[in-house]
Amino acid sequence: MPSMSLFLSQLFNGLATGLLLALISTGLTIIYGTLGVINFAHGALFVVGGYAGYTVYGLTDSFVLAVAGGSAVALACGLVMERGLMRKYYSRPPEDQILVTFGISIILVEIVRGLYGGVSLSVTPPEWGQGIARLGTLIYPLYRLETLGIAAATLLLLYFVLYRTSLGLIVRAGIEDAQMVNALGINVKRTFLLVFGIGAMAAGFAGVINSPIVALTPDMGFRYLVESFVVVVIGGVGSFPGAIIGGIIAGEILSLTAMINPQYSDVMLFIAMALVLIFRPQGLMGQEGRE
Amino acid sequence: MKDKKTLGQAMQTQVKRRSVLKAGAAGVAGGMLLPGTARVALADDKKPLGAWPAGADGDSVFVGLTVDLTGPYSAQGAEQKNGYELAAEQINAGAPQVQKISPLIKKGILGKKLVLGSADAETKPNTGVQAATRFIHDNKAMMIAGSTSSAVAIALQKVCNREHTPYFTAISGSNETTGVDCQRYGFRLCYFAYMACKAIAPVVAKELGKNRKAAYLTPDYTYGHTTTQSMKEFTEKEGWKTVTNQVHPLGAKDYSSYLINIANTDADVLVVVAYGADAANAIKQAKQFGLLDKMKIVIPYMSAYLEKEVGADVMQGVYAAQGFWWTMEDHNPVAKDFVEAYEKKFGGKPRDSAMYAYLALVLWADAVERAKSFYPIDVVKALEAGELRDSPVGKVTFRAEDHQGIVDFPILRGKKPADMKNPEDFFEIVQVVSGKEVLPPLGLLGCKMGDYV
Numbered sequence: 001m002p003s004m005s006l007f008l009s010q011l012f013n014g015l016a017t018g019l020l021l022a023l024i025s026t027g028l029t030i031i032y033g034t035l036g037v038i039n040f041a042h043g044a045l046f047v048v049g050g051y052a053g054y055t056v057y058g059l060t061d062s063f064v065l066a067v068a069g070g071s072a073v074a075l076a077c078g079l080v081m082e083r084g085l086m087r088k089y090y091s092r093p094p095e096d097q098i099l100v101t102f103g104i105s106i107i108l109v110e111i112v113r114g115l116y117g118g119v120s121l122s123v124t125p126p127e128w129g130q131g132i133a134r135l136g137t138l139i140y141p142l143y144r145l146e147t148l149g150i151a152a153a154t155l156l157l158l159y160f161v162l163y164r165t166s167l168g169l170i171v172r173a174g175i176e177d178a179q180m181v182n183a184l185g186i187n188v189k190r191t192f193l194l195v196f197g198i199g200a201m202a203a204g205f206a207g208v209i210n211s212p213i214v215a216l217t218p219d220m221g222f223r224y225l226v227e228s229f230v231v232v233v234i235g236g237v238g239s240f241p242g243a244i245i246g247g248i249i250a251g252e253i254l255s256l257t258a259m260i261n262p263q264y265s266d267v268m269l270f271i272a273m274a275l276v277l278i279f280r281p282q283g284l285m286g287q288e289g290r291e
Numbered sequence: 292m293k294d295k296k297t298l299g300q301a302m303q304t305q306v307k308r309r310s311v312l313k314a315g316a317a318g319v320a321g322g323m324l325l326p327g328t329a330r331v332a333l334a335d336d337k338k339p340l341g342a343w344p345a346g347a348d349g350d351s352v353f354v355g356l357t358v359d360l361t362g363p364y365s366a367q368g369a370e371q372k373n374g375y376e377l378a379a380e381q382i383n384a385g386a387p388q389v390q391k392i393s394p395l396i397k398k399g400i401l402g403k404k405l406v407l408g409s410a411d412a413e414t415k416p417n418t419g420v421q422a423a424t425r426f427i428h429d430n431k432a433m434m435i436a437g438s439t440s441s442a443v444a445i446a447l448q449k450v451c452n453r454e455h456t457p458y459f460t461a462i463s464g465s466n467e468t469t470g471v472d473c474q475r476y477g478f479r480l481c482y483f484a485y486m487a488c489k490a491i492a493p494v495v496a497k498e499l500g501k502n503r504k505a506a507y508l509t510p511d512y513t514y515g516h517t518t519t520q521s522m523k524e525f526t527e528k529e530g531w532k533t534v535t536n537q538v539h540p541l542g543a544k545d546y547s548s549y550l551i552n553i554a555n556t557d558a559d560v561l562v563v564v565a566y567g568a569d570a571a572n573a574i575k576q577a578k579q580f581g582l583l584d585k586m587k588i589v590i591p592y593m594s595a596y597l598e599k600e601v602g603a604d605v606m607q608g609v610y611a612a613q614g615f616w617w618t619m620e621d622h623n624p625v626a627k628d629f630v631e632a633y634e635k636k637f638g639g640k641p642r643d644s645a646m647y648a649y650l651a652l653v654l655w656a657d658a659v660e661r662a663k664s665f666y667p668i669d670v671v672k673a674l675e676a677g678e679l680r681d682s683p684v685g686k687v688t689f690r691a692e693d694h695q696g697i698v699d700f701p702i703l704r705g706k707k708p709a710d711m712k713n714p715e716d717f718f719e720i721v722q723v724v725s726g727k728e729v730l731p732p733l734g735l736l737g738c739k740m741g742d743y744v
Binding site: 132140144 | 547581599
């Protein structure tokens, strides 16, 4: 039987990794939830953000600038993607969207590998994130503790932008009936471009925030893409609070299963996803029948 | 032009084979004559095997490389490709460096130019197998080489065995590769879990003490499980206790929950079995969780470039086994040649991935020269003959019974950053292990070698 202190430690760790997962999956939620596109390039944009942040961090020695730089590069990638390709795919079947975004992700990852090589790169946490926090018996890296706050603040901000401003209203109306919104004199195309850009930027942002925790490799995005999907499916497609709840549930499953037997933590995660799909296919917070 | 010619010759061979078939059919029509003729034909010349003889007909001979250019082990794959290219260049030129290993090598192999083709195995068994099959059937490859993951190596070994084409792993750490999964046409030059653990256990017991408590981080596949099993066995013989074993998926990114579990025990040694980027992540996060303040790190099977990935600061005092370390050039002229040539061609010091790739190709070329033929059975028998050759890691050969390389390898200790003489001077060599002494006894790992055909 695991001790109480270990249980509490893992419970807390589940929350922290869960919020980080929620942050990582936001880009996917935004694009999937608003534009209905399953963006398989989400993991690649996460990687692009991480590597761009690494370069800016090396040049400027400022982590804040690294975050800005990484987000900006991912945003640019997102805008080019939308303008060049995705725009033509909104009305096409989901399998086409998956194929095209998957193709883009391969191209992005191989560009990163070409530029930086396959040896993993290390990003040291910023000065304010170095060191260790003692929480009772638990020793926890200070930076991970701070990402709790960063993730919470970012998720809140994105929630307000997308759901409590007229931008969000337009996007959601545009999804329901693009023609009608156009007729009202609103440029739906531009709004979609903006949303896709924000989604890509969120992925890049998460990539930089995550980079001091995990060594950067060009292939790292795939695993995060899979985890993001699990989070989005559990939480409910297109639901922002759902993504947060899904993230925390995924984090707790990973942590608490690892406490008992680490070998089963991945399996348990997918079992949870399967259960949600069987008993509540729209996800815990998702709305039924939304396309 | 050359391709055309080869293709033409391949077609001729096919035509020949077809006429032979026709002749055979005529023989059947002719009744009782056939058995006698067939027997004569068998005794006179060798039956086609794998891509032979088509692959050995032209002015050049093709070798297919299954290297991981993408996936979690892409850094090792890229390095292996360099190693093979360097070997091919020196073999084709009949360079003096390569003649120090095999004096038989003139220009090319049996006068034929060695041509390499490489495919990305993506660190996936399926992709590797497809690539190897393509190389053998389409390119008439006479040899296949390259691997980092044992899961891929074992799959490749099986398919190459079925195709009667010699296959050489580059890196493969699992006990099973030359154990239960050994194959007549598969050869593993590199050291592996059992040898590494048997060698490093007494060293760390002496350096770190006999009453240590170890926690393991083990990737969840054949390499991880067999390495942890061997390491437990040999360290427990030295008096160590195994406190916990955290098994994680290959390619895991977040080790926080495993590390919290470990922090919750009284373990004072962290045995990192994870390889490649996984090892870098695990060690990096162990440091962030404050584990390294009270724990020593031991890495029984260290991947190339790990020291660069985690930095000298973290690497100092770490004990690790690796297939090759470049400062071995101080005592070995063959190593010196190799390191110099590699650095000149690619920049940077080579690691064990490149060395094993380079050496395997040269040893295969040497075996072909000794067999005086590319005929797969003759080449395999030449490799089984136990001929000792010089190499960057001293005298090497293969053990006939399980095709395991008898190869020396170093045990390293991370230097303090202040003691490093140059940016690549990460380790001091604690000991060069005699491969012969740490080989598993024959039969222990369950190798049952198959037939030649």
